[in-house]
Amino acid sequence: MASKPLDMSVPVMPAEWRDFVALTKPRVMSLVVFTGLCGLLVAPGHIHPVLGFTAILCIALGAGAAGALNQWYEADVDAKMKRTAGRPLPAGRMERQSALHFGVGLSFFSVILMGLATNWLAAAILAASILFYVIIYTIWLKPRTPQNIVIGGAAGAFPALIGWAAVTGDIATLPVLLFLLVFLWTPPHFWSLALFVKTDYAAAGIPMLPVVSGPKTTRTQIFLYTLPMVAAAIAPWPLGLAGPIYGISALILNGIFLYLALRVGLRGGSQDENMAPEKRLFGFSVLYLFLQFGALVADKWVL
Structure with missing residues (x-):
């Protein structure tokens, strides 16, 4: 299913900071951040608290980036569903291009910062989780198969691996x-x-x-x-x-x-x-x- 443009008859208001926060799906992000933090805390070895905080921040930003790109692609679908119609894009509170730029920017920033702050294995898994959620789940599986959430569930399962790898550099x-x-x-x-x-x-x-x-x-x-x-x-x-x-x-x-x-x-x-x-x-x-x-x-x- 190709992504369709939103109805241009809906006026688009200047986006506020709250709309950008809403793009990151903060309620979903809280669980992602928690499992990533737990993976980091139970990993053997030691990580400096500042670097540990940075790793969790990168997990949060990566999850937020995936959420933003998901909403960018599914804006027309969200407009048809009661529980998602109030999101920034279908509600006309943000330009679609802004959501795309925001999601792509957060993706690159989170992955590069993770690599520089911890190690590139953790960064690679973070990048894989973002790509999996956006490309494999959102674009490919979700509109095509009822098993979408089965395979797509891997996207939300990566944070514990990322947190562990940030400390140890291995799996x-x-x-x-x-x-x-x-x-x-x-x-x-x-x-x-x-x-x-x-x-x-x-x-x-x-x-x-x-x-x-x-x-x-x-x-x-x-x-x-x-x-x-x-x-x-x-x-x-x-x-x-x-x-x-x-x-x-x-x-x-x-x-x-x-x-x-x-x-x-x-x-x-x-x-x-x-x-x-x-x-x-x-x-x-x-x-x-x-x-x-x-x-x-x-x-x-x-x-």
């Missing part, structure tokens, strides 16, 4: 497991949201799984993806990569997640407008990731 088993955790967490998290906003995606012509395959298949897939996610989440403990604080937290958090996912899965093709189980799973899934990564940091710094 090890633990950050790979953290990558897999976020990668496998993304489908249950996102599809639980998509189930109760599927009319938005249908109106915009986006082939999300609930639109293409229906609620029953989506709910089944949510539960099935939860199983390997749970395995990836618990694995660091028996492998000796994390201690009891993380292990006990992982058992509790994943037990709750599995229960909520099972409740969603058992609903099958129910057309209940309430969507209470899906909303509970979506809400917990955000808290889950914060607590799971937080437990990993506590495990290292408390024991």
Whole structure:
């Protein structure tokens, strides 16, 4: 699906700083920054606090750049969806070209600063995460396949790898497991949201799984993806990569997640407008990731 120009009948107002902040998707960025920070804090070795702060800043700027380029490309799609119609571009508060320049500028700045401040492996992974989100997910997968969020979930899974690499200059088993955790967490998290906003995606012509395959298949897939996610989440403990604080937290958090996912899965093709189980799973899934990564940091710094 080619990107289309916005309706020129909508007046474009001079952009304010708040609009540029909105382009970076700050709510999404908070989770990205947190997982990147956790990857940095649990990595072996030492990094100067100033350089550590710079690395996290680069992760935030890179995530913001990806968000801005996503909104630049999808401005016409965002205009068709209730939950995104108020964004700066579809609302006519910013020129589309400004969003493009802002996103490209942030991308180059974040990658170069990461390389100069830490190492070029961390910078390369940051660059890969931006390109993956913009080109592989936004431009290629999202408008073409209901599996878009499955493969595209890799984009949000990179920060822990980046944080680790910023300290060590290499990649090890633990950050790979953290990558897999976020990668496998993304489908249950996102599809639980998509189930109760599927009319938005249908109106915009986006082939999300609930639109293409229906609620029953989506709910089944949510539960099935939860199983390997749970395995990836618990694995660091028996492998000796994390201690009891993380292990006990992982058992509790994943037990709750599995229960909520099972409740969603058992609903099958129910057309209940309430969507209470899906909303509970979506809400917990955000808290889950914060607590799971937080437990990993506590495990290292408390024991």
